[in-house]
Amino acid sequence: AQKVTQAQTEISVVEKEDVTLDCVYETRDTTYYLFWYKQPPSGELVFLIRRNSFDEQNEISGRYSWNFQKSTSSFNFTITASQVVDSAVYFCALRETNSGYALNFGKGTSLLVTP
Amino acid sequence: DAGVIQSPRHEVTEMGQEVTLRCKPISGHDYLFWYRQTMMRGLELLIYFNNNVPIDDSGMPEDRFSAKMPNASFSTLKIQPSEPRDSAVYFCASSLHPGTNTEAFFGQGTRLTVV
Numbered sequence: 001a002q003k004v005t006q007a008q009t010e011i012s013v014v015e016k017e018d019v020t021l022d023c024v025y026e027t028r029d030t031t032y033y034l035f036w037y038k039q040p041p042s043g044e045l046v047f048l049i050r051r052n053s054f055d056e057q058n059e060i061s062g063r064y065s066w067n068f069q070k071s072t073s074s075f076n077f078t079i080t081a082s083q084v085v086d087s088a089v090y091f092c093a094l095r096e097t098n099s100g101y102a103l104n105f106g107k108g109t110s111l112l113v114t115p
Numbered sequence: 116d117a118g119v120i121q122s123p124r125h126e127v128t129e130m131g132q133e134v135t136l137r138c139k140p141i142s143g144h145d146y147l148f149w150y151r152q153t154m155m156r157g158l159e160l161l162i163y164f165n166n167n168v169p170i171d172d173s174g175m176p177e178d179r180f181s182a183k184m185p186n187a188s189f190s191t192l193k194i195q196p197s198e199p200r201d202s203a204v205y206f207c208a209s210s211l212h213p214g215t216n217t218e219a220f221f222g223q224g225t226r227l228t229v230v
Contacts, residue, residue: 035218045206045221052216091158100171101146101213102160 003027004094006106013082013113021077021109023092029053033095034068034075035103040088048090051075082113121207121222128229133195136225139188140209148208148219149182149192158206164190197229 005024013019025034036048049059051068059066063080079086089110093103120139128134140147148163162172167184175182179198184190194201204226210219 033216037221042223043204043226044223045208047218047220050216050218095213097214101163102148102171102174103150103158103208103219105158107157 002106003096003104004092004106006090006092006109008109009107010110010112013111015084015113015115016081017113018078018080019082019111019113021079021090021092021111023075023077023106025073025075025092025094027073027094027096029096029098031097033097035093035095036066036075036077037091037093037105038088039091039108045091048077079111082111084113084115087111087113119207119209119220119222121205121225123225124223125226126228128197128227130198130229131196132229133193134197134201134227134229136192136205136207136227138190138192138207138222140190140207141220142188144209144211144220145187146210146213146219147184147190148210149190150206150208150221152204152206152224153202161192161205194227197227199229202227202229 003026032053034051038046056068065078067076089108091108092106095103122137145166149161150158152158161174162182164184182192204224206221206224208219208221211217
């Protein structure tokens with residue numbers, strides 16, 4: 001069963017628009033970790049953020065912000081004032097502590113930002 | 116630190132040939148992971164090591180795949196014989212203990228094409 005669902009396969013926005021990438025996860029663990037990774041066209045996987053299950057504080061880093069809500073099992077990612085360089089595939093991932101140490105990745109959301 | 120280093124970046128081989136992918140983890144990281152990325156299956160864990168010892172190889176697709184970690188700074192993933200369906204991007208990642216508040220860092224990947 002898919003543990004991480006990224007319902008948006010592709011999103012296209014015009015530069016300077018705000019965009020939110022959705023991530024819904026499923027776990028029975030009480031301790032778990034959530035991540036976002038970025039995969040630009042060059043192909044590497046770049047770590048963006050980590051959140052543990054006990055820290056529901058939202059985080060802002062420049063134009064990026066993350067909203068973690070345990071009540072809805074969601075960990076959404078918002079890019080404010082998007083730029084062309086934000087074009088990439090974004091992956092949400094879950095790591096559980098009671099079922100091995102694999103990162104369970106969602107299928108990814110491909111974001112295209114056009115000028 | 117130079118990050119996780121993988122080689123080669125690209126590999127094209129003929130069906131039936133042996134392929135060896137290489138990975139140098141970040142110094143001090145005692146966990147090493149091999150992931151495979153395909154369009155159909157997304158990112159999936161193949162195997163991971165702790166202190167050079169394979170811990171979980173349940174993701175290795177079949178006996179044609181093998182992985183070793185002879186020391187803390189080097190790991191290989193071997194496919195023998197290779198088949199066209201093995202074509203994918205193979206990522207190596209390393210981290211500190213995944214049960215703690217840490218993230219995995221990924222290499223740039225090896226794009227394998229089996230013709």
